[in-house]
Amino acid sequence: MDVFWAKGFHATSYEDLTRTTQVKKQSLYGVFKNKRELFLKSLALYREENLAILEAKAAGETLPLRRLEAICEGVLYADEAARQRGCMVINSALEFGGEDADVNREIAQMAQRTEALIEEAIREGQAQGTIASRFGSRELAVYLGNAINGAKMMEKSGASREEAAGVLRTSIALLEA
Numbered sequence: 001m002d003v004f005w006a007k008g009f010h011a012t013s014y015e016d017l018t019r020t021t022q023v024k025k026q027s028l029y030g031v032f033k034n035k036r037e038l039f040l041k042s043l044a045l046y047r048e049e050n051l052a053i054l055e056a057k058a059a060g061e062t063l064p065l066r067r068l069e070a071i072c073e074g075v076l077y078a079d080e081a082a083r084q085r086g087c088m089v090i091n092s093a094l095e096f097g098g099e100d101a102d103v104n105r106e107i108a109q110m111a112q113r114t115e116a117l118i119e120e121a122i123r124e125g126q127a128q129g130t131i132a133s134r135f136g137s138r139e140l141a142v143y144l145g146n147a148i149n150g151a152k153m154m155e156k157s158g159a160s161r162e163e164a165a166g167v168l169r170t171s172i173a174l175l176e177a
Contacts, residue, residue: 001042005088008095009039036102043106046088050075051113058117064125065172068144071118072168075148076161086156090149114148115141122175132177140175147171 003012003020014035018025032038057070077083085091089110096103119141125131131140151164 001045001088004039004042005046005091006085008091009036010095012039040102040106043088043092043103047106047110047113050089051110051117054114054117058121063130064121064128065130065176067121068118068125068172068175069169071114071121072144072148072151072165072172075152076164076168077155078161083155083161087152090152090156111145115145118144125175125177129177131175144171144175 003016007016012035014025014028017023017028017035017038021028028038032041054071054074057074058067061067061070075087089107092103093107098104115138119137122131122140122144123137126133126137135143147168151167154164154167155161
């Protein structure tokens with residue numbers, strides 16, 4: 001996963017994969033049909049690991065606004081090396097565009113599950129009166145999901161963690177009732 005995350009699909013060679021995994025090319029072919037299949041498995045693993053982090057952070061908070069803050073905190077990288085690599089899902093979306101239906105399906109699953117987590121907190125906050133109700137929970141979840149993607153792009157482009165976090169804090173403040 002790390003090689004694809006750092007270099008992207010197209011720039012990663014089988015030599016990169018065998019050197020990093022310490023597995024011979026024939027063995028890689030024995031487990032995965034091709035580089036693309038290994039990439040898709042890596043992208044799915046990245047998605048699941050990151051969603052588990054977000055779900056755990058959200059589960060640790062009882063107040064809806066705090067849950068949204070925890071999710072936003074969870075999407076930002078703590079160290080400079082990870083910020084420079086960027087988000088593997090966003091990197092893949094930019095690398096593939098609309099070219100590959102399977103890659104797009106992985107990307108869509110990440111977005112849908114993240115937005116569902118966000119929407120759950122928004123619905124609860126709207127019911128409690130702490131989150132504005134002038135827009136529906138789905139619209140607000142998509143909005144915050146896009147703010148998260150923008151903050152992750154900022155990180156990849158060299159913005160500091162503080163700048164990206166500021167965008168997310170502002171986005172959450174705009175949701176408050």
